[in-house]
């Protein structure tokens with residue numbers, strides 16, 4: 001069987017694999033975001049106990065590898081009598097791991113908002129919740145989107161580890177393709193392209209989010225500045241500069 | 252901690268709007284306010300003058316609960332401000348109590364501190380709606396009035412970043428007034444403005460001062476403004492009041508050497 005025939009034969013599988021990968025990515029991202037919010041806000045608690053506990057949780061889930069967390073959830077917990085669905089395990093591990101990283105993004109975004117904004121909202125007698133929701137978070141959000149984009153792309157790549165907990169994700173079917181063709185270069189080449197395309201689409205989506213977030217807090221000039229930035233080199237790679245060249249969205 | 256004022260303030264028929272009694276404020280080893288006593292009557296417009304670093308901003312920030320005193324008692328309308336009464340005792344004020352006291356006070360900052368994620372109108376209506384519980388219509392109507400008062404009728408839908416510094420500060424004034432404060436704190440509100448814009452902001456403040464009975468505590472280097480607007484001037488140095496008098500008297504005929512030196516330097 002030549003490569004093209006093998007690829008065509010593998011397509012339905014790859015399609016299902018892409019779906020599983022997307023489920024892991026989006027499910028993981030949504031829950032990671034919620035965890036990041038909760039932990040990120042808790043790092044700013046007035047209570048030392050809350051801050052301390054939060055620190056420990058964050059450091060724990062950042063400091064142990066995603067693979068080990070997956071193995072614990074999938075192979076160790078059943079030994080303790082807790083059996084979780086493998087897709088759920090995958091999403092949970094991704095959420096905890098990237099949520100811990102995201103907590104730092106949330107914390108950093110909030111502390112980047114100028115102290116004057118906190119003071120003005122206190123002078124207007126907002127409750128601390130109103131202050132966060134109406135004044136601080138919308139401004140911090142614009143700061144958070146670029147690092148969240150990086151985390152999302154990393155999370156996508158992290159989903160490939162789900163193969164190890166017997167999920168039939170994209171990575172699994174790429175390995176199947178390698179086995180059926182015996183052509184490592186070809187199969188992994190296909191894998192590379194598909195992951196890259198997904199990452200690129202996610203980046204485009206996040207860039208739209210970023211443009212909107214910036215537009216909301218500043219209007220004209222800042223938006224134009226953002227548009228004027230050089231196009232990014234490698235979108236799927238970790239890249240700390242804001243990537244907001246979204247011709248489709250801006251024009 | 253202080254307890255001495257409780258009996259006295261309740262005995263007076265109309266307590267001072269603001270009263271500082273033995274207020275101490277330290278930053279680390281730096282004692283900025285060292286047993287400060289002063290009071291401001293209702294409707295008074297008081298200007299604080301004094302060299303940079305003498306603690307003028309700290310006084311306003313204590314009143315806005317942006318800083319906490321290390322000792323002494325601050326009262327508003329005879330009620331303890333930094334402390335609340337629990338039975339006969341005074342205990343450190345809870346956030347809930349502070350929020351209640353804070354409704355009486357508004358502040359305008361040197362750096363404006365408008366919210367960049369909101370339009371001018373939203374900057375003005377957000378707190379009245381969500382803190383005072385005004386309806387959207389009422390808050391919007393009041394915002395329109397206030398914008399007219401500060402000469403920015405056409406700017407309701409602009410974003411702060413589209414306004415000049417002077418315009419932003421006028422929005423900040425409108426935003427503070429929308430909360431209907433009894434006390435307005437103005438901390439060098441023209442110091443970060445270009446000289447040619449200072450006059451427009453001062454004119455608006457003068458108008459507000461003379462058309463309302465809001466008690467004002469003003470920190471400014473604009474001595475002519477202080478003279479026009481305030482009915483009392485307090486000269487600060489070394490964490491205490493060195494001299495206080497009516498503006499005319501203190502500016503033309505200061506008694507204390509330190510006031511004379513200070514005025515010579517700024518006038």
Ligand SMILES: Nc1ncnc2c1ncn2[C@@H]1O[C@H](COP(=O)(O)OP(=O)(O)O)[C@@H](O)[C@H]1O
Nearest residue numbers: 278281283301302303304305306307308309310
């Ligand atoms: N947050 C702070 N931390 C440490 N020192 C401060 C802080 N705020 C003010 N100070 C100090 O307190 C003193 C009084 O400051 P301030 O009230 O701003 O004076 P003024 O407004 O009269 O210039 C200064 O010596 C200043 O350095």
Ligand SMILES: [Mg+2]
Nearest residue numbers: 307308309439
């Ligand atoms: Mg000052």
